[in-house]
Amino acid sequence: MSAGTDPSLPELRQVLGAAAVSAGLSLADGPQGALTDAQARRAARAWGLDDPTTGAGTVVVLVDGLGLVQLRERRGHAPRLRSWLSQAEAAGGPGPAAVTCLPSTTAAALTTLGTGAGPGLTGMVGYSVLNPLLGRDLPAGTVPSGERNLCLITWEGQAPDPRAWQDVPTIFERVEADPASGTRPTVVSVGPSRFAGSGLTQAGLRGATHVGVDRLEDRPAAAAQALRRGTPLVYLYVGELDHAGHAHGWRSATWLEQLERLDAAMTELLRRVPGGTRVVLTADHGMVDTDESLRIEVTAHPSLARDVVAVAGEPRFTQLHVPGSDPDTARQVADRWRAELGERALWVGTRDQAHEMLGPVGPRAHGVLGDVLVAMAGRWVVVDPRVHSPGAMAMPGVHGSSTEAETIVPLLVAQA
Template structure:
């Protein structure tokens, strides 16, 4: 069995819950792919007359390594880990590149890779700015579109990211009992109608619960009403990791909260419910000694007219998006960074990482992409805020710590 992929999770859960996945566009997960994953993971039960519901728990920032190292503080998840480690897949999955929330949640929500959806980073060059920037342009945050917040002059997220979500492709299965809704999402109330939700997870009703501990009751209530598929988001670990680092006591307290919440979820949901827990990315801790300031390195700053992405996966734009200039910039960055970079390549070389680069991604993707190794970051005070530069917990690159996430199955 091949390593499970994050892009398979939501579709496999839907099929495992007895729903039908209708045809999607090229690059999106297909119904046979979803059924194969559901069968491999023990979600599909074709001999059953009825099927219990499935809850997909997405824990933002909970990498496999983080969970393994802190499993002693999470007895519920430790038991799920023990069950998973005895299975062929070992309880792990691979997220997409870049390993960042906007890209990964859209890959989860659509079953398509970032090159297809265009959700290729935390921020990108705003498509309304355009790629034809002259050589005297100075990088500035105002050039960028944040794919988390969609603030400022931004396109309609539904129209710009128009790959249909898994939720939009669902239909009741042949043995469905006829629920009033096929799926719901659960998370902070402010997520309803947000730019990222509209781009990545649009379709179902959103049930708002700002406290992590209040979400299991909403999930149980939906399942009891006959809703077969529930998506439950947990973002508290990611917030703590960004602010304090994932090795901090603050992060550990959020892991303990998560563990108690998962125990409560299993107690509340109807018997037979499957809970599938995964994450969008892992995290590494960095420090001032591992930050490269772009403005302090003239060789790196040369011919760079815009900077987007994130410090672990930087996107650089060259004058007029000239391919020869991009190749020269990529060569200089490889030479200067050396082993501090995991990968440096041009937009034309990006398909190997991001999946097929379609028109949407082509319009915003950096001319040069820089994925950092170990715990190195690239920052630019013209683009990044002081708090972003000082952030101890980071992600986005290609290391196993960031790319490998849990895939744990529990049954009520």
């Protein structure tokens, strides 16, 4: 749950579990802090997903980068989504809004969706972390470098096994066998072919049979085919909107084109799936647009660069490491950043205060989180040219912090 959000809002971590039980599935017990079968059933009832008379399956559509703020502002370009949104707003139920996790970023949020557990439990605490294989106790004078970071999306280079690193079982893995047949139902994931066996898939979404479909327009047919074969639960990923937002900003014509493609794909999905199929659409995060005037470079501010030996996370939710992870130094760095940034930061705190933003923080997350965490306000970003590439620093569409535009995502339910 994001700081400052309405605690009555549904949470992203509930969505996949609620969809699973709506499809007639049951969940085995998970670790403490992960979504339980009982919690999933309560969410399904609250969202109107518990009617057993449909006898059809459920499709969870995850639209990467589609915040509710963006959808509402651009609803005129998406007649299908606009109708779902209007229905949810008129129904008086828990939709059309849900809240994602913090940091509001893909690696953290997709794993939260996939496991029913927050980043503080999974350890998926950002786009990147200081590589745990290289150690965190860096000496004074160490120059921050991107080569020391581990990307929790790509897992490239020297990296731990993502399955061992993120060992909270996924909702897919927790689906129990049918008591009548004794066989475990197959669940299917539809998305780009390159995601099969990827680091993020293994970490946060393992346990489903992956069907590789690269064109967005072809994914509805693949999802419908899986359902007609008897698959009760299908996860369908849409990443095109997020790519357009990062490259061009969410207010761009390119982003609108991708929203229109998504809307057409949802119309096609409802047309193709068996009657009675439920479709639950949500997102991992929203987005804000930034520009050069709103970028703060660490190297241009001696008070910010002092005692910082590594920079990870992302420009909207930056993680700083201090020499030897010394708590006193971390507090001093946090004080300097707080004073320097002023109202440009929503929150600056130490690792021991991370629970204020992330919720409960377990040993794995505590071991990789930065010594100082910085969540940015408005459309401000923090970049470091020693760590970030020129392209990454110039990216117009960003996310990761706890503003409404980043953390409030759609929760839309439709039935074929």
